Structure formats: structure tokens, C-alpha cells
Amino acid sequence: MKEIPVLYKRKEECCGCTACYAICPKESISMVEDEEGFEYPQIDEEKCIRCYRCLKVCPFKSEN
Ligand code: SF4
Numbered sequence: 144m145k146e147i148p149v150l151y152k153r154k155e156e157c158c159g160c161t162a163c164y165a166i167c168p169k170e171s172i173s174m175v176e177d178e179e180g181f182e183y184p185q186i187d188e189e190k191c192i193r194c195y196r197c198l199k200v201c202p203f204k205s206e207n
């Protein structure tokens with residue numbers, strides 16, 4: 144199985160726009176609130192089919 148996509152390494156690399164969450168065809172991303180009340184995506188490894196659509200849609204990743 145391919146590697147699970149890494150949506151962000153540091154929180155600065157994610158603005159919580161939910162685009163990845165919205166595009167995931169397997170609904171394997173959930174937005175989870177951190178201790179400060181900001182939501183960050185979390186991938187369910189069991190459900191993820193490694194299509195990487197979440198990475199393609201992410202505004203931060205496409206800048207790279
Ligand atoms: S790689 Fe595909 S299935 Fe996995 S979390 Fe991203 S969009 Fe969803």
C-alpha cells in the first residue's frame with residue numbers, strides 16, 4: 144500500500160479551509176478541533192485509498 148498522504152507537517156501549512164475534507168471520495172477525512180478551537184483535517188488510514196486528491200486540492204501544496 145502506498146503512503147498515507149501528509150496534509151500538513153506543521154499547523155502553519157494548513158488554514159483549515161476544508162477543501163481536502165470536501166473532495167475526499169471515501170469520506171476518510173474528518174475535521175478535528177484542536178485545543179485552541181481550530182479545525183485540522185485528520186485522515187482515517189483504514190478508509191483512505193491513497194488517491195491523493197486531498198493533496199492536489201490543498202491551496203498550500205499547489206504552491207510548491
Ligand atoms: S488520498 Fe484520497 S482517499 Fe485518502 S484522504 Fe486523500 S482524498 Fe481521501
Ligand code: SF4
Pocket residue numbers: 150151156157158159160161162163164184197200201202203
Ligand atoms: S486543503 Fe490543505 S489547507 Fe485546506 S484543510 Fe486541507 S490540509 Fe488544510
